[in-house]
Amino acid sequence: MSTSNASAASAAPKAPRNGGRRPKLTLPVILLIIAGGLALFSLVRVISGANDLTSVGQVSGALQLAVPIGLAGLGGLWAERAGVINIGLEGMMILGTWFGAWAGFQWGPWVGVLMGIAGGALGGLLHAVITITFNVNHIVSGVAVNILALGATRYLSNFTFAEEPGGSSKQSPRIDAIDRITIPGLSDWLADLQDKHWFFVSDLAGVLGGLVTNLSLLTVVALLLIPVTYWALWHTGFGLRLRSCGENPVAAESLGVNVYKYKYIAVIISGGLAGLGGAFLAIVSTGIYQEGQTGGRGYIGLAAMIFGNWMPGGMALGAGLFGFTDSLKLRGGAENVHAMLLLIAILLVVAAAW
Amino acid sequence: MHRGTVHALVGENGAGKSTLMKILYGMQKPDEGTITVDGARVSFNSPGDAIDRGIGMVHQHFMLADNLTVLENVVLGSEKLHGIGSAARRKIRQISQQYGLGIRPDALVEELGVADRQRVEILKVLYRGARILILDEPTAVLVPQEVDALFANLRELKAEGLTVIFISHKLGEVLSVADEITVIRRGTTVGTADPASTTPRQLAELMVGAELPTPETRESTVTDVPMLQVQGLSLAESRQVTVPETSEPQLPTSDTLEEPGVPVGRMLLDGISITIHKGEILGIAGVEGNGQTELIETLMGMRNPDTGAITLDGVDITHAHTRKRREDGIGYIPEDRHRHGLLLESPLWENRILGHVTEPPNSRRGLLDPKAARRDTLRIVREYDVRTPGIDVTAASLSGGNQQKLIVGREMSHHPKLLIAAHPTRGVDVGAQAQIWDQIREARREGLAVLLISADLDELIGLSDTLRVMYRGRLVADADPATITPEELGSAMTGAATGHLEHPQHPEDGEAR
Numbered sequence: 007m008s009t010s011n012a013s014a015a016s017a018a019p020k021a022p023r024n025g026g027r028r029p030k031l032t033l034p035v036i037l038l039i040i041a042g043g044l045a046l047f048s049l050v051r052v053i054s055g056a057n058d059l060t061s062v063g064q065v066s067g068a069l070q071l072a073v074p075i076g077l078a079g080l081g082g083l084w085a086e087r088a089g090v091i092n093i094g095l096e097g098m099m100i101l102g103t104w105f106g107a108w109a110g111f112q113w114g115p116w117v118g119v120l121m122g123i124a125g126g127a128l129g130g131l132l133h134a135v136i137t138i139t140f141n142v143n144h145i146v147s148g149v150a151v152n153i154l155a156l157g158a159t160r161y162l163s164n165f166t167f168a169e170e171p172g173g174s175s176k177q178s179p180r181i182d183a184i185d186r187i188t189i190p191g192l193s194d195w196l197a198d199l200q201d202k203h204w205f206f207v208s209d210l211a212g213v214l215g216g217l218v219t220n221l222s223l224l225t226v227v228a229l230l231l232i233p234v235t236y237w238a239l240w241h242t243g244f245g246l247r248l249r250s251c252g253e254n255p256v257a258a259e260s261l262g263v264n265v266y267k268y269k270y271i272a273v274i275i276s277g278g279l280a281g282l283g284g285a286f287l288a289i290v291s292t293g294i295y296q297e298g299q300t301g302g303r304g305y306i307g308l309a310a311m312i313f314g315n316w317m318p319g320g321m322a323l324g325a326g327l328f329g330f331t332d333s334l335k336l337r338g339g340a341e342n343v344h345a346m347l348l349l350i351a352i353l354l355v356v357a358a359a360w
Numbered sequence: 361m362h363r364g365t366v367h368a369l370v371g372e373n374g375a376g377k378s379t380l381m382k383i384l385y386g387m388q389k390p391d392e393g394t395i396t397v398d399g400a401r402v403s404f405n406s407p408g409d410a411i412d413r414g415i416g417m418v419h420q421h422f423m424l425a426d427n428l429t430v431l432e433n434v435v436l437g438s439e440k441l442h443g444i445g446s447a448a449r450r451k452i453r454q455i456s457q458q459y460g461l462g463i464r465p466d467a468l469v470e471e472l473g474v475a476d477r478q479r480v481e482i483l484k485v486l487y488r489g490a491r492i493l494i495l496d497e498p499t500a501v502l503v504p505q506e507v508d509a510l511f512a513n514l515r516e517l518k519a520e521g522l523t524v525i526f527i528s529h530k531l532g533e534v535l536s537v538a539d540e541i542t543v544i545r546r547g548t549t550v551g552t553a554d555p556a557s558t559t560p561r562q563l564a565e566l567m568v569g570a571e572l573p574t575p576e577t578r579e580s581t582v583t584d585v586p587m588l589q590v591q592g593l594s595l596a597e598s599r600q601v602t603v604p605e606t607s608e609p610q611l612p613t614s615d616t617l618e619e620p621g622v623p624v625g626r627m628l629l630d631g632i633s634i635t636i637h638k639g640e641i642l643g644i645a646g647v648e649g650n651g652q653t654e655l656i657e658t659l660m661g662m663r664n665p666d667t668g669a670i671t672l673d674g675v676d677i678t679h680a681h682t683r684k685r686r687e688d689g690i691g692y693i694p695e696d697r698h699r700h701g702l703l704l705e706s707p708l709w710e711n712r713i714l715g716h717v718t719e720p721p722n723s724r725r726g727l728l729d730p731k732a733a734r735r736d737t738l739r740i741v742r743e744y745d746v747r748t749p750g751i752d753v754t755a756a757s758l759s760g761g762n763q764q765k766l767i768v769g770r771e772m773s774h775h776p777k778l779l780i781a782a783h784p785t786r787g788v789d790v791g792a793q794a795q796i797w798d799q800i801r802e803a804r805r806e807g808l809a810v811l812l813i814s815a816d817l818d819e820l821i822g823l824s825d826t827l828r829v830m831y832r833g834r835l836v837a838d839a840d841p842a843t844i845t846p847e848e849l850g851s852a853m854t855g856a857a858t859g860h861l862e863h864p865q866h867p868e869d870g871e872a873r
Contacts, residue, residue, distance in 0.1 A: 243439025246428075250436050253425030260387065260423040261437030261484075262408025 046352065048209040056345035060209040062197050064333055065216020070291060071336075072329025073228045074099070074300075077283030078307025079314070079321040080235055081126075081276040086316060087239060088272030089252035090137055093148030096304030097155030098129035098277040102284020104159040107295030108166060110181035110288065111173075118181060119224060119285050126281015127274050129155055134273035138266060152304075160297065167295070178295035181288065187226075189218045222290045231279070236318045248272050280304060366514055366524045368538035368555075370531065370563065371545055371789075377527050380544070381494050384525075385417045386410040397492075411437070416490030418481045418498055421698065424469045431465040434484050441487070455486050473649030482510075493517065494525045497787060499533055504817060504850040506647075511537045531563050531790070581639035582825050587809035588636040588659075588778050593668030595629040595654055595833075628654040630833040632668070634811075636778065641800070641810040643824030643841065645817065647853050651833035652813045653695060656782055659811070660692055661685050673777055686715060691776030693767055693784045695813075697760075701767045704756035708748060709737040711755050712770055719774060740769035745795060761788040768796050772803060779803065782813045797823060817846040829853055829861075837861050 044060075051059045058064055078095045085092035092098075105125030110118025129151055136147040160175075167173035172180060196215030200208045239245035250258040251268045259265050283303070288295045306328055313327075314320025334342040371377050382388045384395065386404030394401055397413050404410045410417075424433050435441070435448045442448040449465045456463040461479045469477065478498065485493055499507045514524050514537060528534050534541060534555070541553040543566045551566050629651050636642045646652055657663045659670060661682035670678045677685055686692070692715070694700035702711050713722045713733050721732035737751045744765045748758055755763060764784070771779065781800065785793045800823065804810060814820050820827065821841045829837040829852045837852045839861040851857055 241444070243435070243444050246432055246436055246439065246444055250425055250428065250432070253427050254423070257423035257425050257433075258436065260385070260407050260417070260419065262406060262411050263437050264406070264408075 044209055044213065045206055046349065048206045050345050050349045050352065051209065052203075052205055054341075054345040054348055056341045057203055058337060059334075059342060059345050060200070060212040062193075062200055062212050062215035062219055064337055065213050066219055066221075067216075067337060068326065068330040068333035069216060069225060070222070070329075071332040072325045073225055074283040074287050074291070074303050075307045075310055075328050076232070076322055076325035077228055077286065078280050078304045079310040079325050080231060080307075080318065081130075081279035081283070082308045082311040083235065083276075083316060083318060083321055084239075084248075084272050084279065085130075085276035086311070087249050087252050088269050089255060090134070090269055090273050090276075091144035091148065092130075092133060092273065092276050092280075093145055093305075093308065094129060094133045094151030094155075095148075095276070095280045095307055096300060096302065097148075097152035098126040098133075098280035099284035099287070099300045099304045100152075100155040100159055101125035101129045101277075102281030103288040103295055103299050104162065104284075105281070106285030107178040107181055107288040108162075110285075111170070111179045115182050115184045115289050118289050119184075119282065122285025122288070123278045123281045126284060127278040129281070130274040130277020131270075133277065134270045138269045138273070163295075163297070176297045178288075181293050181295075183293055184222050184224050184290055186220050186222050188220055193219045224286055224290050228282070228286065232318050232322050239318075280307070283307070365539040366518055366526055366537055368526045368528065368534040368541045370528065370534055370541060370543050377496075377544055381417065381496060381525070381527070384410065385415060385494065408437070411488060411490070414489070414491030415494065416485030416488050416492070417494040417496070418478070418485055419496055422477045422481055424477055424480060426470040427468065429466050429468055430463055430472075430480050433469055433480060434465070434487050438488050441489075452483065452487065455483055473653075476649065490522070492523045492525065494527075496527045498526070499528060504846055505854065507533065535559075535563070580825060581805050581807075583638045583640075583807070585638045586635050587638050587640075587673055588634070588811070589669075589671040590632055590634045590659070591669045591671075593629055593632040593655075593658060593670065594627060594666050595658060595663060596666055597628050627833045629658065629665070632833075632835060634828065634835070636809040636811060638807040638809055639804055640825045641804055641812055641823055643812045643814065643820040643827045644830050644835075645814075645820050645827060645849050645853055646830035648815065650830050650853075652782070652830055654833070655830070656692075656695065656780055656811075656813065659685075659780060660690065683718070687718060689775075689777035691771035691774065691779040693764075693771055693779070693781040695782035697763055697767055702755045702763060705754055707754055708741070708746075708751040708758075708766060709734045711766065712737040712740060712751075714770075716770070716774055736773065740766065740773060744769035744799075745792075761792040764788050765792055765795065768799060772799055777809065779808055779810045780813075781810060783815060784812070785814075785816065785819060817849050821846065821849065 047060055051057060078099055081095055081098070082092055102122040102125050106118040106122030108118075109121035132154075133147055133151050136142045136150070137144050163178075164175050167178045168175040170179050193215060196211045196218070199211035200215055202208055239249060247258065247263045248268045248271070250261075250263060251265045251272070255265045258268075284300060287299055287303070292299070307325065310324030310328055311321045313324035314322070331346075334346065369377055369380070379388065383390050384404075386407045386409050389405075395403065397415075402409075402413060404413075407417075425436075428436075431449055431452060432444070434452055435444045442451045452463065452465045455461070456465075461483055463476070463479055463483055469480065472480070482495075482498070498510060511533075514526070517524060518539075526534070526538060535558065536555075538555050541555055541558070541563070542549060543551045543553065543563070553563060553566065632651075632655060634642060644652060644655070654663060658665050661677075661680060661684075665678065668678070669676060672685070672688055672690065675688065677688065680688070698704060703714060706714075709730070710733075713728065716722050717728070721729065721736045723729055724732070734751060740746065741748060741751060746758070746762050746765045746769065748762060755766070758766070764787070768784065779800070784796050784800070788796065797819075800808075800810060800812075812820065812824055821844060824841045827839040827841050827844065827849070828835045829839070829849065831837075831853065836858045837860065839849060839852070844861055848857075848861055852861055
């Protein structure tokens with residue numbers, strides 16, 4: 007371990023200097039970066055006294071806020087890898103929230119999840135028909151899908167939710183919750199450890215605790231989709247064909263790949279993932295459909311994907327970052343923001359000293 | 361055509377060779393007529409059908425995805441053969457070794473030179489176990505030694521009962537490798553020829569109804585006024601070549617074969633010094649990927665040299681912008697006309713403006729003047745015999761040779777002081793070739809300095825006043841085009857000979873090193 011750490015440490019400072027090509031991230035390097043980041047957070051927490059910065063609740067909240075963004079980002083990843091820009095993610099998410107809630111309050115949350123996916127996929131199919139078959143500009147089509155989804159759900163709410171007890175034209179009745187899991191002994195022990203506010207140890211406990219406490223089953227599914235996407239796109243023939251349609255469709259066609267088919271599949275999956283993100287918002291995050299619930303998370307998901315350099319791992323990191331800052335804002339307010347300012351100041355000093 | 365033969369297809373640009381091949385490969389559908397394979401009448405709806413029938417194609421313009429690795433490009437579409445993992449990688453190494461292609465399966469295609477990409481294309485076809493190979497101008501990018509190696513491979517394939525359809529503009533090659541020849545002109549078959557009893561001249565006459573041109577420049581027009589001076593130009597590779605760590609331990613032989621010495625941060629250009637005088641054509645020979653592209657890009661201002669100075673007509677332009685260099689009189693015929701020379705989706709007259717936006721007749725007092733540009737485009741189309749239905753069609757709809765004629769016309773219209781011509785006749789038929797040569801020669805008589813980079817050694821020797829050989833970023837040898845032969849030049853290009861190459865007193869490796 008010590009040797010691998012040493013080599014990682016010597017490789018890390020060199021990496022940014024060779025410019026151009028991205029350095030290969032190996033497992034030790036990644037672990038080292040995570041440990042370094044956590045230590046920095048810990049330092050900031052100890053100095054500023056903002057103990058909520060890495061608490062179990064904070065991390066758990068961040069995860070819950072990151073999941074819809076991550077699912078939208080994953081959707082964007084599928085579409086963009088096949089060469090279709092999907093700015094309509096926001097609209098597909100809206101469809102996901104509405105369909106998820108509509109099926110969810112009547113037939114239970116899991117049916118809601120499936121209908122949310124179907125709703126998003128419907129939006130994806132529309133986007134696919136417009137862009138792939140009719141060759142319309144991707145941005146124009148995406149914006150159209152967004153507007154259409156907003157209008158359609160508003161219209162549908164009037165004679166579905168409005169007529170139900172507990173619902174109105176702007177929100178649905180309450181949906182049954184999906185089971186949440188907490189690992190019994192481990193979760194309590196980590197929470198205790200976190201409460202001691204020790205340097206580094208408590209922070210590590212807080213982060214791990216946040217990942218095993220009060221975890222919705224749908225969150226687990228969403229997290230699993232990230233490695234599944236990576237595997238499907240980079241380790242199967244299907245994924246290779248799909249990516250080749252994005253890289254060089256003419257070459258793909260010359261090798262007998264049905265480019266249209268793969269683009270359709272990719273955009274429909276993209277919509278389905280965004281729809282799942284929407285369903286998560288309605289069913290897990292709030293337990294209710296509200297108009298305007300997505301709040302631009304589709305766009306932020308797209309940003310997270312670009313932040314992650316069109317790779318699932320990087321995208322997850324970006325979504326986590328957005329989720330974390332969201333959670334900070336919701337829970338701590340001013341105190342947390344001050345702590346974050348301190349963190350940014352330290353990072354700037356480090357960057358300048360480099 | 362018959363099993364176990366090499367069947368050559370020759371014809372002018374735009375004669376319909378590529379279209380015929382696209383129909384054979386299922387990329388386009390015929391309006392009428394039938395195709396018969398092994399006695400069975402077939403119709404191909406997609407390239408997939410053609411592949412199933414054992415037809416594989418190496419395209420003239422490479423069909424590779426830059427951002428994917430060699431491995432991914434090869435297995436794409438045939439994932440069922442050997443998967444997409446280590447079994448496929450082993451198979452690729454094996455084919456690569458069997459035919460001496462020297463391909464690293466985990467390299468990104470983006471990082472490969474043109475010659476390497478070509479070899480990836482050939483490997484792609486072999487990987488699929490094709491029974492009928494269509495090669496669309498496979499030799500345009502290879503040096504004579506490599507062409508010989510390729511032909512040896514083709515004969516091997518032929519011996520195993522495979523059929524090769526071979527398209528080329530180089531008639532000498534066609535005659536040496538083909539068993540049967542079909543000549544196409546303006547969309548119809550005009551004749552067949554037996555290579556044993558046909559001379560290149562007869563074949564060329566059949567093709568264009570004209571005499572076979574030669575690239576020779578007869579009288580010397582070299583003056584002693586230097587136009588371009590380059591002093592000690594160096595450029596180091598800026599990006600790190602990462603060796604993929606996933607590759608399993610491999611045989612030592614394949615190791616030396618497949619990693620042809622690519623040290624990290626190697627010198628792309630190393631102390632290049634050249635002087636081109638007014639009225640001189642300086643030819644640079646070299647296997648592709650030995651720094652020619654980088655040299656051109658540095659001269660054009662697309663890359664910044666680490667050390668060295670560039671002087672054009674007495675003015676230092678080492679750090680000038682590309683725009684300034686072009687306005688100062690550097691004309692540029694790029695290596696890859698699709699990437700650098702043209703906007704394929706734009707009409708011809710817009711392409712005529714491209715690169716000369718600030719110069720008359722394209723602009724007047726800082727504003728574009730489309731009317732004058734269109735007029736001038738019509739003139740270029742007429743004078744340079746660009747075969748096109750009009751100047752409002754997109755550049756993509758022209759055949760390769762006509763695109764090139766448009767580029768040559770555009771660059772020549774601004775009376776450059778220095779012309780950088782990279783493969784000016786690549787993929788161009790004999791008729792257009794002669795025209796381009798004539799234009800370069802004529803401009804040279806009027807005092808144009810030309811830097812000529814070409815893979816066609818006959819062209820280099822015939823056209824140049826001075827010859828240099830580039831190898832691994834350095835100018836390693838010079839030669840007198842009046843006496844050198846393509847074979848001698850070819851061996852110097854592989855690094856076997858350095859210094860001044862003389863003929864015929866010394867064998868070329870006698871004075872090497």
